[in-house]
Amino acid sequence: MALYTLGINHHSAPLSIREQVAFHAERVQQALADLRRCKPIHEAAILSTCNRTEVYLATDVPEVASQWLAEYHRLERRQIEPYLYTYPERVAVRHAFRVASGLDSMVLGEPQILGQMKEAVRAAEEAGTLGTTLHKLFQQSFAVAKEVRSTTAIGANIVSMAAAAVRLAGRIFERIGEQRILFIGAGEMVELCARHFAAQQPKQVVIANRTIERGLALANRFGGSAIRLEELGERLAQFDIVVSCTASPLPIIGLGMVERAIRLRRHRPVFMVDLAVPRDIEPEVGEMDDVFLYTVDDLAQVVESGLESRQAAVVDAEAIIAERVEGFLRWLATRATVPIIRSLRDAADRARRHELEHALKLLAKGEDPAQVVEQLSHRLTNKFLHAPTQALTQAGGENDGLPAAVASLFRLHADPRPGD
Known part of the structure; x- marks a missing residue:
């Protein structure tokens, strides 16, 4: 039984592909149970974020995982195969360490990925698919990430997605303080964006969420108000800036809804940021003359600012990771002797x-x-x-x-x- 990583990320696939294989948080455990039940997989964990969907495996037949991934999302294998990578043991370990340390992120050094990996581990534990090998891999990944962040400057001068969104909005509107902002969703990314935009003291902040209580809890922190998702159609025209990041499997803002809003606004421009994967806003909306729509991939160029100052830290981080990979592989080799010792x-x-x-x-x-x-x-x-x-x-x-x-x-x- 060997260790493998199978996945698609922002390096290997565009957003239009990544959103087709994303797993919603509430369905990860069910997906893991399905993978374990249908295929000869001994251990498994799924990491699914805006920028990547990865399956970490302990198995003797990694080929079946790519077929399962396609079947689970009702796709033909050939549709995703050109974008898939499968990393064997040594490369898989190095990859996990790099991901945890933020070296493989769209925003180099960003810390959110560490929390997302811990959520992936928690889901695998609850699903009963996290065995000794993967448990050791992830615990070592967290230890390496801590060492990298505490001994290098990998996290210095980070331009986050949220900060990038504010910068882009500043190119459209001379003063964000005069704009009305709508945030759709109440998760970690929306909270981060709300914090950055609120610092610009906008005219109005509104949170639209499926559950009004959670929306209100977040809105109160920024002196705003909350509405239900069902009210989007009638309220959208009131906002100059729209930032959306939900777990909806389908778009919640369609072309027709935005067209009506633009007419009501008499063609005053709207700045929209869609940070969700799959996307919350239909791609066709971005083709409208009065709409400036940006996705997570569009923000990549903005977040690259400040990258040069962290490149030296990457060299130090890679050295730490290389050393820790050897240590983990030595542990893995001893695991192979456990049956004969027993x-x-x-x-x-x-x-x-x-x-x-x-x-x-x-x-x-x-x-x-x-x-x-x-x-x-x-x-x-x-x-x-x-x-x-x-x-x-x-x-x-x-x-x-x-x-x-x-x-x-x-x-x-x-x-x-x-x-x-």
């Missing part, structure tokens, strides 16, 4: 119990205890040495490495008089 101990214990039972019978018959103990020690010695002695005798000179292996196992010194 079998060896079981065989020895069976021999011990058998000889102990024989000795107890002799004692029960009144045999001399000293002789019984002496006989027990001889019988045990003979049983333990029978297999290696027989192997050496049968090998003769055909296996030159066997004598050295036995000498190493039993910590023996060569007899200087082999013929005596």
Whole structure:
């Protein structure tokens, strides 16, 4: 059983592909159960974010995972195969460490991925698909990420997606403080965006959410108000800036809704940011003259600012990761010997119990205890040495490495008089 990582990310696939294989948080456990039940997978964890969908696996047949991924999302395998990567053991370990450390993120060094990986681990634990190998992999990934962030400047001068959105809005509107802003959703990304935009003191902040209570809780932190998602159609025209990031499997803002809003606004421009994967806003909306629509991929160019100052830190981080990968692979190699060690101990214990039972019978018959103990020690010695002695005798000179292996196992010194 080996370790593999299968996935699609912002390096290998455009948003239009990534959104087709995204997993919603509430369905991850069900997906893991389906993967474990339908395929010969021993351990599995799913990491699904705006920028990546990855399946971490302990299996002997990694090929089945790509087929399962396509089938689960009702796609043909050929539709996603050009964008898929499958990393074997060493590369998979290095990849996990780089992801946790923020080195593989669209925003180099961003810290959110660490929390997302921990959520993936929690879901796998609850689904019962996180075994010893993956548990060790992720715990080591978190330790490496902590070391990288505490000993390098990888997290310095980060331009987040939220900050990038504010920068772009500033290109459209001279003063954000005069604009009305609508945030759709109440998750971590929307909260982060709301914090950045609120710092510009906009005229109005409104949170639209499926549950009004959660929307109100977030809105109160920024002096705003909340509405239900069902009110979007009638309220959309009131807002100059719209930022959306929900877990909806389908777009919640369609072309027709935006067209009506633009007419009501008398063609005053609207700045829209869609941070969701799958997308919350239909792509056709971006083709309208009075709408400036940006997706997570569109923000990539903006977040690259400040990247140069962190490139030196990448070299240091990669060195740390390379060293930790070797350590993990050494641990993994020892795991491969666990079954044979267990079998060896079981065989020895069976021999011990058998000889102990024989000795107890002799004692029960009144045999001399000293002789019984002496006989027990001889019988045990003979049983333990029978297999290696027989192997050496049968090998003769055909296996030159066997004598050295036995000498190493039993910590023996060569007899200087082999013929005596």
